[in-house]
Amino acid sequence: MMFVISLILLLIFGLMLRNLFGREARIRRIIKNGTVANAVLLNIHYTEKSQSVSLQIQVYPKMGRNFLDRSDPKNYRIGDSLIIKYNPFNTKEMIIVSNR
DSSP states (O other): OHHHHHHHHHHHHHHHHHHHHSHHHHHHHHHHHOEEEEEEEEEEEEETTTTEEEEEEEEEOSSSOOEEEEEOOSSOOTTOEEEEEEETTEEEEEEEEEEO
């Protein structure tokens, strides 16, 4: 009986951690608390072997230094101006809010 209760508590704790550290939670956190900045799409990189695509983005924050990031693409073209939100404590965590 104690084993079953421990297993259920472990499962609940695991689900809580997944929600806390999962991708959806990270996106919600960036949308809610992220810093808004302008950015420009510099390059689109296609990898046939892993069948993935990434965007190279130059970010121009209002405060601090410019930085580059690679993000997943949607329907963007090189040279597009973007508005992004990013985590100022971890600039690899960012989302594209809209393109101008």
